[in-house]
Amino acid sequence: MHVLIPAAGMGKRMGSDRNKLLLTVLGDPLLAWTLRAAEAAETVEWIGIMGQPTDFPAFEEIIGGLGLQKPVHLIVGGSTRQESVYNGLQALPEGAERVLIHDGARCLVTPELFDRCAIALQECEGLIAAVPVKDTIKVVNTEHWIESTPNRADLWAAQTPQGFAVDAIKDCHEKGRAKGWEVTDDAALFEQCQLPVKIVRGEETNIKVTTPIDLAIAERILQQRSTDL
Numbered sequence: 001m002h003v004l005i006p007a008a009g010m011g012k013r014m015g016s017d018r019n020k021l022l023l024t025v026l027g028d029p030l031l032a033w034t035l036r037a038a039e040a041a042e043t044v045e046w047i048g049i050m051g052q053p054t055d056f057p058a059f060e061e062i063i064g065g066l067g068l069q070k071p072v073h074l075i076v077g078g079s080t081r082q083e084s085v086y087n088g089l090q091a092l093p094e095g096a097e098r099v100l101i102h103d104g105a106r107c108l109v110t111p112e113l114f115d116r117c118a119i120a121l122q123e124c125e126g127l128i129a130a131v132p133v134k135d136t137i138k139v140v141n142t143e144h145w146i147e148s149t150p151n152r153a154d155l156w157a158a159q160t161p162q163g164f165a166v167d168a169i170k171d172c173h174e175k176g177r178a179k180g181w182e183v184t185d186d187a188a189l190f191e192q193c194q195l196p197v198k199i200v201r202g203e204e205t206n207i208k209v210t211t212p213i214d215l216a217i218a219e220r221i222l223q224q225r226s227t228d229l
């Protein structure tokens with residue numbers, strides 16, 4: 001399985017002066033934790049990382065330090081996640097039939113989740129990891145008055161990995177660019193093209209490290225995992 005890792009963001013919500021994936025948890029950069037999980041996943045055979053060229057020296061240092069056995073390719077990212085994934089898809093080797101896309105910022109992903117998604121992707125053309133929503137969600141208007149309360153049983157929080165047939169997701173990204181669709185995940189492009197996307201059970205711990213509190217949560221979860229070993 002080929003895996004693309006968007007890692008070209010700035011981390012504005014983290015309030016950091018550099019790419020948040022270079023911030024450390026338990027002594028290792030966030031990107032290192034993500035790569036370790038991809039390396040340990042039995043189904044993953046090729047890893048592409050989309051980053052800003054200014055971060056490439058730091059990425060190379062991380063990759064070298066981990067001593068990864070799998071081939072890792074650095075790909076120039078774009079100014080949005082959507083653009084970074086588009087660039088990653090163009091850089092896939094010929095013959096790649098299926099791809100998993102996984103945010104570098106979801107550094108608590110487990111090898112088992114990669115494998116579960118890769119195996120499920122043999123049976124469908126589009127899937128995402130997701131977890132049932134625990135809160136009651138409100139739809140609000142611009143003045144912050146509630147408009148409706150969707151049935152929670154229908155609501156799942158999207159995570160990554162998100163997996164697709166390569167030809168299909170490339171087509172969806174091309175269409176998205178041509179029509180000016182702006183989306184926050186790749187499944188949304190599949191949906192816009194009326195293609196089916198299956199849910200694979202994600203992991204509650206598979207959070208996206210977005211704001212400073214997430215760093216503390218990630219640290220706690222990783223500490224717990226190391227004591228469980």
Ligand SMILES: Nc1ccn([C@@H]2O[C@H](COP(=O)(O)OP(=O)(O)OP(=O)(O)O)[C@@H](O)[C@H]2O)c(=O)n1
Nearest residue numbers: 006007008009010011012013079080084104105
């Ligand atoms: N131009 C971009 C923007 C984001 N990403 C990646 O997409 C993932 C999810 O994005 P997000 O958490 O929003 O990261 P940032 O863009 O860094 O954060 P922020 O939106 O707070 O600036 C991250 O792994 C991030 O590196 C990317 O590859 N290219």
Ligand SMILES: C[C@](O)(CO)[C@H](O)COP(=O)(O)O
Nearest residue numbers: 103158159160184185186208
């Ligand atoms: C793809 C994603 O991880 C799904 O939750 C997410 O959408 C990434 O971007 P976001 O804009 O930070 O939600």
